[in-house]
Amino acid sequence: MRIPIIAGNWKMNKNKKDTKKFIEDFEALIGDTEVEVVICPPFTSLDSASQMLKNSSVKLGAQNMSWEDHGAFTGEVSPEMLLEQQVEFVIIGHSERRQIFSETDDRINKKVLKALEKELRPILCVGETLEEREGEKAFEVVKNQLVQGLKNISGEDASKVVVAYEPVWAIGTGKTATPEDANEMAAFIRNTIKELYTEEISEEMIIQYGGSVKPGNVEEIMNQTDIDGALVGGASLEAKDFIEIVNF
């Protein structure tokens, strides 16, 4: 049985004070939940968040990391530095990293490999642009991102990867893919994993949807057969919204 994972990607939002306030508010609201909950604050808030979440069921994720262990890589953060902050998940290949910071599939693959080597769970983001969808290339693009992103990753390691399907045109725009379209892509992703690995691995894999997930649409999205979670941006910034999403 797949246990859903709902992750909040705060992007470049919240300083330490805001982080503390969010966690206090969120911890006061969260009861027993049937889903795994992850928050991904900016690097500068990880330390405060990890101190506050010591006895919590809420897990910590980072938004990016280096594929190198240490050295002359100005501005980068290593996996060991994340582990030191009790980080368990790391978002890799988010479309903002791909588009704004020119991350290539090759670099994304190096990060996925490194995360798995260090026992961090990668949340590998894939998704097509509007132009690619309108040009009927969505499936080809997503398949290519998966094949490249998972290159040289063993079956055992692949089952620890979370795949987040985020159509680029639905991110921060208020437009969501219809639940059926999102599920069609999630099923396609699962089938691609089956082709790359085995049916067992594909059935175990957690596939999230991301792109304007809100309290009002999360239930319909989560009710889809192949969607096992959500990667939430804007609506993860307010504890009262994020708790509604977690308790869908």
Ligand SMILES: O=C[C@H](O)COP(=O)(O)O
């Ligand atoms: O990582 C999260 C996604 O980019 C979705 O962001 P959004 O919920 O603000 O559309």
